[in-house]
Amino acid sequence: MAFKRHIDRLPIIPADAKKHTVVCHYCIVGCGYHAYTWPVNKQGGTEPSQNAFGVDLSKQQPAETEAWYAPSMYNIVQQDGKDVHLVIKPDKGCVVNSGLGSARGARMAEMSYSRARATQQQRLTHPMVWRYGQMQPTSWEDALDLVARVTVAVIKDQGEDGLFVSVFDHGGAGGGYENTWGTGKLYFGAMKVKNIRIHNRPAYNSEVHASRDMGVYELNNCYEDAELCDTIVAVGCNPLETQTNYFLNHWIPNLRGTSLDKKREQLPDEEHAPGKIIIVDPRRTATIAACEAEAGKENVLHLPIEPGTDMVLFNAWLTYIAEKGWQDKDFIAASTKDFDKALAANKTTLAEAAKICGVPEADIEKAAQWIAAPKNGKRRRTMFAYEKGLIWGNDNYRTNAALVNVALATGNIGRPGGGCVRMGGHQEGYARPSHAHVGRPAAYVDKLLIEGKGGVHHIWGCDHYKTTLNAHQFKQVYKKRTDMVKDAMNAVPAGDRAAQVAAIVEAIKAGGLFAVDVDIVPTKIGEACHVWLPAATSGEMNLTSMNGERRMRLTERYMDPPGEAMPDCLIAARIANHMERVLREIGDDKYADQFKGFDWKTEEDAFMDGYHKVAKGGEHVTYERLRAMGTNGFQEPAVGFEGGKIVGTKRLYADGKFDTKDGKARFMEAKWRGLQAPGKKEQKAKFKYLINNGRTNLVWQNAYLDQDNEFVMDRFPYPFIEMNPEDMKELGVGPGDLVEIYNDDGSTQAMVYPAPSAKKGQTFMLFGYPTGVQGNVVNAGTNELIVPNYKQTWADIRPLSKAPDSVKHLSFKSPHYKVG
């Protein structure tokens, strides 16, 4: 049977409960929530005067009521050392989500650490070190001393290039301005670490280099633009499942026609109709089904292109639009450079594109019309949105450029109903000293680790074992190298620190690697590590981030971190303090001095040292001011503080000036060169099935918290692989059967999910899941800037086992909405 909680009533929030501002710490949308807390021995009542809503709770509440919360929104946690009730429920007053909660965010309370209710007992509560052949609890002083001594020893021997770092660069949980600054100041301020990578890719680089090189920051519009535009172009994204409330609260109203009043009010001098949408994706997604249900099939154009051919499609649009003379000539002249050059270089006919992309010429033409055909002499407003299908797809730099070209050519950046934006994964929250010393292309860190480089590895909220490419080989080598250090540590009494460090250093010289994992839970890569340092997450600390429309908010601390866990920024500061101490001990005062400036006591200290000082407009932003602005915050960059409010920026580039020296955006050449990353063509030729991959609605990121949530793990005990029923028949597999996906780069497993809408030979597997890692079969090839291509992966498939007992109760029906 489906998992049921058997909760038939919940404690009522009393009228005097404490109310805290919360932003969902999962996806980039950053929905507004409130956390209510009150003493565990108190409760509200059904009388209006007895509850926080002021309504009669003895009556059934209507749809979309604020006066209801699901069991997943409730928990008992500790606050200032005392047990309190906690309810985290969506905020109707937040303009981002207007009270909507997703299947991820609306579980934040249940996903909190609670000893009383035994939730998230996986959380790390104390520093742990490798001692007597296993991970053992220890003090912060002991753990940090070991980290500092080994790190200093490696740097003394190999220089700072011997220190490898894997670190988040985003906002929300496992990130945020406080924590990117803390880690950034350590590795880019005190040190100049070069061998560093980000959580989901093997180098320290932008995922959208091209857009930035063209002078167009990738989050340049506001969510309201999706309500105002005539057409949405969605490339390689599946927003119903992965940016849910942005889609439900801002895209759907346009497709339904319920944003027409807003269009007429804000843009009175032109015709308006309900929005149309073009979706570029090889796979038919749940998003497409929902769009068709709302807008009618005639207003939804799905272009199921051959995987990895997006660039050709965009170039054909550009060519066709210019042929028709539909480009925005004034904008191009005033605000851009190199249009003619790019147009000539990228010239692609509809016929050429139809052939390469595998979609009808007429559909490509229709899309170009929906994008740019003037409406009664006025410019059509089109918003372009893209995500991992492009970012983690073929030749991503040029493909990104080709799409931004179309947006610039049609004058759709910096204007209402426009924008050329990534949809985003995590929220953003980047504030660090310059990383210019890292260079371009940045070091391919995973490759260097596989080659035996580096002596010590600091890992912050990353799990290569689940979310990297070439994961199979990476894990094999990484285990071997870290085991060498474990064996060396086992051979020396743990209490003899000097002997321990000497043994570790010797093992490193022999090819070993010492690994330190800073995280909130034990990770897969953590199993190979020698020190675990427990971090606090959003709500256990005050945390600032911005969402996909650059909306910055403060999540207030509403509960205690588990055990001795600390915010990452303070862990970074304590590592710096210990490194300074150890360096002074060995007489290197000059180097030790570089580790000064980490005397922060709170996360607010890190915020004021970082964001407040270094971010554009940061001088206007403080915790106190953000608190006053609640779940709506302001849109970055801040430009002032007036009337008690931070003044933000609704859209970037509204003045037509872009992020280049002369303020003019650049068009870019983007010539088609087939499957670009090394090894892809060979893999495609050799193996039968495309192993396309991505996220699903229910699971956040690599399931680091979901793996300890019964509602999620009951639904997906294994990652699913969507397959065409004909392919299933050929392989002799049924729904829920476990199959092995294998190629020359590795192997992994998944649970078969029939997908009648899938093309034959094209599968789709859940990415980054703990019980079957898709990255195992992704080859090591990247583009020239070390951005991986996870999407274009091919492998063979064979049966492993008939559906195990744990999946027999599951549904394998289509997740695509149909009108009842």
Add this chain to the structure above:
Amino acid sequence: MKGCNKLVDVGRRQFLRGGAVATVGAVASAVVPSTSKAKPLPARVQYPSNRLANISELEVNEPLHISYPDEDSPGVLLKLGTPVDGGVGPDRDIVAFSTLCPHKGFPLVYVAEDKTLSCPGHYSLFDCEKGGLQIMGQATQNLPQFALRVDDKGDIYAEGVDELIYGRLSNVL
């Protein structure tokens, strides 16, 4: 620690002497006289046993609108035509669910083609053949299912709910 043990002992002796209910009354009156009126409440809500329909009124794959535990909580009674886990009746194929979407309370629509309940509000889908499992959607729980009993006459009674119903913080108001 000794004090604690003694209290446990006192409790145990009194339990042996007079039974649980009497014990609670005795301890309460001895320690905190002002709360002597407290009486133990059941840990879960008391569900009514409501007759929903007779088996003879059901047709395969034709939803029958019902309400449970009261008229403000709409639901659906279904004869699926094939046995399912949790199904009642001679063919083990009769089930009943709340039809308020546990995401935002929109009324669910039965799709006979694949025996699912779907939400026109935010596109959530629930499988009636799998205990209301959310196939895809925005709810953070599977669909509340009503516990059913069939008597000798073929009358179908609802007698419980396995998840919190949308719009009420107690399943029985």
